[in-house]
Amino acid sequence: MIHVTILASGSSGNAILAKAGDTSILIDAGLSAKRLSALLADLETPAESLEGILLTHEHIDHTRGLKGLCAKKAIPVFTNPLTADSLRKGDTQAHWHFFASGAAFQVGDFNIHPFSVPHDAADPVGFVLRYESSSFAILTDLGHAPRQVVNATRGVNAVLLEANHDEALLQNDTKRPWSVKQRILSRHGHLSNQAAANFIAEIASPALRHVLLAHLSEDCNAPALATGTILEKLQATGNGHTQVHCPGAEGFPLPHTIGV
Numbered sequence: 581m582i583h584v585t586i587l588a589s590g591s592s593g594n595a596i597l598a599k600a601g602d603t604s605i606l607i608d609a610g611l612s613a614k615r616l617s618a619l620l621a622d623l624e625t626p627a628e629s630l631e632g633i634l635l636t637h638e639h640i641d642h643t644r645g646l647k648g649l650c651a652k653k654a655i656p657v658f659t660n661p662l663t664a665d666s667l668r669k670g671d672t673q674a675h676w677h678f679f680a681s682g683a684a685f686q687v688g689d690f691n692i693h694p695f696s697v698p699h700d701a702a703d704p705v706g707f708v709l710r711y712e713s714s715s716f717a718i719l720t721d722l723g724h725a726p727r728q729v730v731n732a733t734r735g736v737n738a739v740l741l742e743a744n745h746d747e748a749l750l751q752n753d754t755k756r757p758w759s760v761k762q763r764i765l766s767r768h769g770h771l772s773n774q775a776a777a778n779f780i781a782e783i784a785s786p787a788l789r790h791v792l793l794a795h796l797s798e799d800c801n802a803p804a805l806a807t808g809t810i811l812e813k814l815q816a817t818g819n820g821h822t823q824v825h826c827p828g829a830e831g832f833p834l835p836h837t838i839g840v
């Protein structure tokens with residue numbers, strides 16, 4: 581079984597702890613190093629015990645604590661070379677381990693498959709983590725879901741998926757200038773609730789037990805709206821067996837853990 585704990589989700593920071601067998605890994609480090617270290621210690625997985633930190637991309641809401649965590653101990657950081665290059669420009673030194681997007685690799689007991697996603701970063705990826713017969717996909721920060729993303733994730737047991745915004749709420753938002761709205765809505769921006777629902781309908785199978793909704797916009801989305809859109813689609817496509825969680829929302833306080 582893979583134990584997945586969502587430590588943080590959203591534009592203020594993203595970080596996920598995954599444990600299987602004897603291995604603990606962190607996927608993204610978007611909180612401060614101090615906050616991450618405290619959360620990991622509470623979960624009896626001190627930062628020093630991590631076998632690796634995997635990065636989806638270099639944006640600050642995914643890497644805020646990386647420099648601090650790596651300054652304390654040489655935790656291996658698994659990323660592709662272009663993502664590392666942009667972080668190095670920001671003066672982050674780390675014990676880099678490079679993967680090529682599309683080529684699976686092993687970290688301890690985890691088999692990890694990174695795949696490219698369309699987003700406005702250097703070389704952004706999603707991941708499928710596998711351990712024994714369990715599989716868990718991580719898919720945040722993507723403007724749309726092309727065929728290769730659907731193919732990479734179809735049949736997984738659980739998925740953490742971005743449901744960033746409700747399109748109507750975003751269009752009517754008065755805080756964001758037009759250029760920012762265009763960036764979010766673009767094919768290299770973020771997934772709307774409806775786009776997330778359509779994606780789930782494509783990868784749903786009898787094996788899909790959990791959908792964790794992530795990276796919700798505070799102003800342009802609401803947990804009940806996102807969850808409702810996904811549940812409606814799951815039911816309409818005969819996938820009522822799949823549970824939908826919205827970590828951080830009422831009833832799902834952070835950190836939020838599931839077994840996959």
Ligand SMILES: [Zn+2]
Binds near residue numbers: 795
């Ligand atoms: Zn992000």
Ligand SMILES: [Zn+2]
Binds near residue numbers: 637639701721
């Ligand atoms: Zn991003």
